[in-house]
Each structure stands twice: as structure tokens, then as C-alpha cells.
Amino acid sequence: MRIKDQIIEFLKETDHYYSGEKISRHLNLSRTSIWKNIQELRKEGYDIAAATHLGYRLVSVPDKLSIREIKSGLDTKFIGQNIHYFETIPSTMEEACKLGLEGASEGTVVIAEEQTKGKGRLGREWNSPRSKGIYFTLIIRPNLFPTELPKLTLLTSVAVCEAIRMLTGANAKIKWPNDILINQKKCAGILTELNAEIDCVRFVTIGIGINVNEDISLPETAVSLAKASSASISRVRLTQEVLRRFETLYVYSLNNGFGQMIESWKSLSSTIGSNICINDQYGSITGRAVDLDEFGGLMIENEKGQIIKRMSGDVVEVSR
Ligand code: BTN
Secondary structure, three states: OOOHHHHHHHOOOOOOOEEEHHHHHHOOOOOOHHHHHHHHHHHHOOOEEOOOEEEEEEEOOOOOOOOHHHOOOOOOOOOOEEEEEEEEOOOOOHHHHHHHHOOOOOOEEEEEEOOOEEOHHHOOEOOOOOOOEEEEEEEOOOOOOOHHHHHHHHHEEEHHHHHHHHHHHOEEEOOOOOOOOOOEEEEEEEEEEEEEOOEEEEEEEEEEEOHHHHHHHHOOOOOOOHHHOOOOOOOOHHHHHHHHHHHHHHHHHHHHOOOHHHHHHHHHEEOOOEEEEEEEEEEEEEEEEEEEEEOOOEEEEHHHHHHOEEOOEEEEEEEO
């Protein structure tokens, strides 16, 4: 761990003052060197109070998705243990793809405070204003066939939905395949891209976008967590929770199959049991969403009682 990271870890141990002498003894550094590092931390946005004879006290941390803050207290084994942070970037998807091709390890995260060309599903844009939301891409290298990948998107939506529920208390739901909604308005989305050969996955990039503190910049169909739950949400804490839940579900599903995850997905779904209209490249189907198939495809019963399957598309939930 770097010196500044260690100083912050010490200061986070207590709400009171931490003696400068103690820090310098632990780190085997002079008091002057500790002072210089504290000055640098202040420039990075940490509010650190200093008092003669008492030492230093951490008053507040900057509202940034910095590597230091995300890794502090993140108890995952590999998801999020290697993080690439950007103040601004066109899209974390492209950077993650580049890193994936260069051999980045499984669990690597590319995260940004702002995206200038954020990508959504079906060629749409993802609105990514600075420091308002969470925008990151996860690189994973699963030993799966390309046909099994939709299940990873479902798994990610379970991780994101559960993390949002836990931190906001809101009744977040998943709209097939992977939109997270609160009161029918979208608060998070997931974009999965694949780098593969015909029968083998090289790596997968999973992009997660969560509207956290946006106010006026969102379209009518979207909502931020702050607005939906009237709670103040720590972006760092939510990012950590998503990473932690993703790792648990991912490791469990690779070892034991995706059955349990699919059940969790169904219990969080607003789509199954709803009358829907789905649009994709084959046209439009209206019917009742009755189930998911083993690959994560949506099974729709039309008015003739026929079951039609779809692997992708845009769902409009008409009624329940
Ligand atoms: C959707 O359309 O619902 C998917 C949205 C995915 C947005 C995230 S934000 C982080 C990552 N980088 C991107 O450019 N897109 C994804």
C-alpha cells in the first residue's frame, strides 16, 4: 500500500484525532514527511483537521470514485482488485476492451467520473454527467460458451438490483433483460460486450451505469436513486456493494450452475407475469411474459397460446 493510502487507512480507524507521532512510527517516516503527505491528500480533496498535541482527524473524504476509496474496505478476492480510474473518458467500454486485449486480469474495473460518449444498449447513448452517476466496466474471463453469456447479464442485473435495494431501501425491479427500474423508471442499465472465437470466450466486458445523484439531466423515463429514495447515497459504497455481490454470484454460479441466480432474477423481475410488447429486429410481439428459458431468453405467450422466445429486444410492460 502507498503511504497516502496507509495514512488514510489510519485516519479512518477513528472519529477522533490520530497522533502524528503514532502514524510516523507505524510507517517509519519522519513527522515532516507525514505532514507533506497530508498536504497532498488535502489537495486531492480530503478534509483533514490538524491540532497541536492531538494529531490529525479525517473530517471528510472527497466524493470521487477513486481507486483508494473503492479499494478501502473492499473485501472481494478478484473483482475490483485492479482498478483503472479516469476523470473523464469517452466510454469505459472501449478502454476495457483495449485492456482486455492487452491481457488485463479477470475482475479488472475501468471506472470514470464522466463519460463523453457513454454507450447504452441498442446503439443508444448513456448520459454520464461528471460525478453524478456511477459508470464502470468490468472485465471477466469466464470459461463459458458464447451462447451462455446472456446469463452473465442477468447475473449482473441481480447484483446491481440487490445492491440498490440494500443501500436505498427502494423497491428496485429488473425489466428484462437488464434494466433496473424504480416505480417503472430506469435507474440503472447494463451493457455486455463479448470478445470471442466461434466456440470460446476470450473475455467479456460488462458495463454498468447507475443514475445516483442526477437531477435535471435525465429523460422523463429515467430516475436517479437520490430522487427515487430521497436518500443520500454514497457512490463509493454502492460501487463496492455491486462488486461484492457480483463476485459472490459469479463464483457461486460458475461452481454450481446458474439455477439459483435465475430464481433470484425471477423474484426481482417486473417483466415475468406482465403483459408486454417486445420489439426487436424481427418485429413486434404482444403477449404475456411467462418465463425465462435456460439461456436467459424471454418466453412470451401470445394470444393464440403459442410460446415465442426472444434473446434480445426492447420490452414495454403494458400491465400485470
Ligand atoms: C443500457 O442501455 O441500459 C446500458 C447502459 C450501460 C451504461 C454503462 S456506463 C459504463 C459503461 N460505459 C459505457 O459507455 N456504457 C456502460
